[in-house]
């Protein structure tokens with residue numbers, strides 16, 4: 038049963054579903070004559086790993102970009118923790134606790150792994166989800182550099198890339214870069230992560246490690262929305278799957294429902310799902 042509370046912002050009063058940090062309402066994004074996202078609505082429940090799937094060109098990346106501020110939608114609204122974030126810049130949305138990673142990792146290749154992480158945290162004080170689950174966490178004081186450094190090391194250890202701390206990011210393998218990208222995202226102390234094909238180019242051992250970390254974070258209360266083309270990963274790791282097709286939400290259900298949904302099978306033109 039969802040818990041709801043009323044919140045008031047400068048612009049409006051809205052009912053917040055405490056169990057759904059992300060709510061997308063009638064989202065639309067047009068590029069000239071192309072409707073990449075067409076009147077799409079969904080929510081994502083707290084503490085879940087939710088998959089967003091669909092054939093090539095379905096509108097998944099555009100939806101991610103509209104949610105996280107890289108693109109301005111041409112219609113509809115995005116709410117995070119009950120606050121309207123439509124049209125905000127990515128860093129404003131990240132400051133509120135929602136970050137994304139990219140299909141192609143975006144680390145600064147000539148900087149070391151350590152430097153990449155040192156640059157990532159936002160300047161803020163107080164308790165956050167990441168700090169509260171990390172061993173040795175401190176709270177309530179403005180962060181000093183040594184505290185950031187401590188958090189950087191804890192994060193590197195959590196993702197098991199601490200042995201690469203002094204390596205230039207550009208020298209890392211594709212899979213290691215994905216772990217770095219997740220580490221950088223965690224340094225911004227998010228509540229919710231949107232992962233765009235986090236397993237692409239990742240070898241099976243690292244894939245297992247990354248999935249293990251995602252599940253562990255989910256158990257600590259983090260929320261994940263995952264775009265991934267590998268159906269086995271989606272079906273084995275997500276409790277809920279959203280399917281997009283031609284810019285619209287085609288289906289929303291648990292993996293078993295989705296696998297047996299005729300419209301979804303048709304949208305994938307008989308590919309195995």
Ligand SMILES: Nc1ncnc2c1ncn2[C@@H]1O[C@H](COP(=O)(O)OP(=O)(O)OP(=O)(O)O)[C@@H](O)[C@H]1O
Nearest residue numbers: 068071072073091092093094095096097098099100
């Ligand atoms: N910047 C852009 N300008 C014009 N059209 C765009 C732009 N970005 C996306 N599109 C179009 O919008 C539609 C949806 O693209 P999008 O990249 O969101 O799909 P996707 O589901 O992420 O696809 P894929 O699985 O192939 O990455 C496509 O028809 C695409 O060509």
